[in-house]
Amino acid sequence: MAFFSVNNVAIRGISACVPPKVEENRDIPFYSPEEAEQVIKRTGIERKHIVEPGITNLDLCEKAFYALNEKLSWELDSIDAVFYATQTEDYIMPPNVFVIHNRLNLPENCFALDINHGCPGWVVGLSTIASMISVGCIKRAVFFDGDNCSAINYKLNRETRPLLGDCGTCTALEYDANVNPMEFQVGTLSKEGSALLRKYGRSRTPYTEETFKRELEMLSGSVPVNNDNGGMDGASVFSFGISTVPKNIKDFCRHFNIDMSSVDKVLLHQANKFMLDKIAKKIGASKEQVPSSLKNYGNTTSASIPLTIVSECGDDYASKSMNTIGCGFGTGLSWGTFHFVTDKIVCPKVVVF
Numbered sequence: 209m210a211f212f213s214v215n216n217v218a219i220r221g222i223s224a225c226v227p228p229k230v231e232e233n234r235d236i237p238f239y240s241p242e243e244a245e246q247v248i249k250r251t252g253i254e255r256k257h258i259v260e261p262g263i264t265n266l267d268l269c270e271k272a273f274y275a276l277n278e279k280l281s282w283e284l285d286s287i288d289a290v291f292y293a294t295q296t297e298d299y300i301m302p303p304n305v306f307v308i309h310n311r312l313n314l315p316e317n318c319f320a321l322d323i324n325h326g327c328p329g330w331v332v333g334l335s336t337i338a339s340m341i342s343v344g345c346i347k348r349a350v351f352f353d354g355d356n357c358s359a360i361n362y363k364l365n366r367e368t369r370p371l372l373g374d375c376g377t378c379t380a381l382e383y384d385a386n387v388n389p390m391e392f393q394v395g396t397l398s399k400e401g402s403a404l405l406r407k408y409g410r411s412r413t414p415y416t417e418e419t420f421k422r423e424l425e426m427l428s429g430s431v432p433v434n435n436d437n438g439g440m441d442g443a444s445v446f447s448f449g450i451s452t453v454p455k456n457i458k459d460f461c462r463h464f465n466i467d468m469s470s471v472d473k474v475l476l477h478q479a480n481k482f483m484l485d486k487i488a489k490k491i492g493a494s495k496e497q498v499p500s501s502l503k504n505y506g507n508t509t510s511a512s513i514p515l516t517i518v519s520e521c522g523d524d525y526a527s528k529s530m531n532t533i534g535c536g537f538g539t540g541l542s543w544g545t546f547h548f549v550t551d552k553i554v555c556p557k558v559v560v561f
Contacts, residue, residue, distance in 0.1 A: 210394050212335075213464075216383055218383075219550050221280050223273070223518060223559065224377045225271040226257035226560055227259045228561070229260055230256070230258075232254065233248055233251075238366065253480070255503075257375070257506075265294055268374070268375060269292070272354075273312060275378075284315065287318060289350075290309055290314055292323065293324075293351070293352070293510055303322035327539055329536065330353045332536070335392040337381060341381055342383075352378055353514060354510070355375070357509060358372060358374050362427060362433045363428060368439075371480065375511040375515050387549070390548045391547040394542070397540065398542075401540055445538070452543065453535055464547060466547060468492050472497070473497060475534030476488070478516060479507055499520035500516065523555075526555040531549050
């Protein structure tokens with residue numbers, strides 16, 4: 209297993225931005241009132257923020273950066289690297305990281321890297337960035353993470369429409385030789401990768417005229433959803449979430465000698481309430497240790513962990529030292545588990561844009 213410890217890296221701040229449009233799960237037209245209440249009870253999601261046409265997660269990430277840097281006051285020329293994790297790019301090319309590099313007017317000698325990843329993307333990205341900062345060549349970095357899955361979500365998909373919300377986040381990291389090490393473990397169960405699949409529109413399965421027409425119809429909600437383009441195998445994803453994920457969190461704690469009772473917060477990918485409750489119980493975490501942003505924001509894919517920090521425990525992270533472990537899991541199927549200690553980071557309120 210890929211356990212590793214990274215020295216000399218401090219998180220200086222985390223921010224998040226969501227769009228103003230809110231979709232209430234009680235208002236989704238294909239649910240009866242009774243069905244809607246059952247969905248809300250099972251998922252813990254009452255509503256989520258979704259983008260309007262023409263707005264993407266890149267716009268949200270840009271606003272998150274400005275909210276964060278208003279308090280950090282980093283000179284743009286002092287930023288040595290910029291990273292971006294998403295599965296919903298603005299364009300086929302160039303990658304989002306170059307677009308936001310230009311929009312923020314970052315220096316030309318700034319290292320830029322795009323990371324194509326799903327729900328574990330923030331953890332995998334964080335581990336990648338921290339590993340590069342730790343050697344001392346990069347002193348400051350900003351890490352953007354987010355998705356606008358509502359734009360590619362089929363309007364009549366009963367499995368995913370009530371789940372997915374949109375969000376963009378920004379995490380600021382800096383070289384610091386006097387902080388506790390960050391610890392990570394990442395893994396992949398690729399044989400189950402088809403449990404989360406969208407196959408059309410890329411090199412392996414390009415659109416035909418017929419499949420493209422069908423895709424547009426499903427996106428608009430004018431025709432029912434079929435499984436031609438893949439989708440979510442809910443049973444397989446659930447089994448992965450309640451078996452592989454807690455096992456690896458427990459292995460992680462044993463490897464790094466982490467006592468769950470000494471941890472302030474356990475930050476889990478916000479998949480759904482039922483799964484989070486199961487994982488928390490299996491790893492021995494209390495309800496107070498496991499915050500959730502599901503009720504008002506839904507499953508915001510790879511942005512769900514930083515969004516939860518900002519929306520549910522921002523005051524704690526801004527005012528004191530916080531001992532944190534967590535796990536992002538999903539697409540791949542894959543996961544990333546982490547442990548870090550922060551000290552009074554910049555954590556502005558969630559921006560609505």
